[in-house]
Amino acid sequence: MARDTPVQNDAAKTDTEQLPNLVTIVGRGVPSSFEITVDGELEMVADDPVAEGTVVSGSVAEGSIDVGVQRFRFAGQVTNVQVVDWNGNAVPESASVPDVHVDYGVPKR
Template structure:
């Protein structure tokens, strides 16, 4: 990731899978970009202001600008958080410094 990308997309959102196929949808007021993975390989749809996809195990990371507008996560049955312990964890870091791979 270039320093320019980190400057223009200063915030980080991390989706952490819990070993169960789950869906996520993220909407931001600014721009959003998947980092450290190939969107086609991960079956992730990313537009200028939104990202959606599935996660089972592992971590999906996105850099974004502006404010978080909406995050929705649900398990494989469609049960949303916090009603299902299987939904992915979501971590939002405003002003997160870039690290290797993020």
């Protein structure tokens, strides 16, 4: 099984140890959108980030998901998370929005 590799935001390589935290977005089978903002660096972890259709710019990631998992490594703290279903409904109006898990201090595998 192939390992996920971090996608760099800029030309400078950022060591994963400098990005000790992890955000995981889990799709629930309904097309949904998400936006994540952190107060430090943010990188998407993916085998093929282009296929994921997610944009990472500085400390913000924005994209869509219906099934599967998308992961992001980051430094600092999560400052904002927004998730909505295909109708634009958020929790608690929609039980279909993706699950979001934030884990601090996750070692690189």
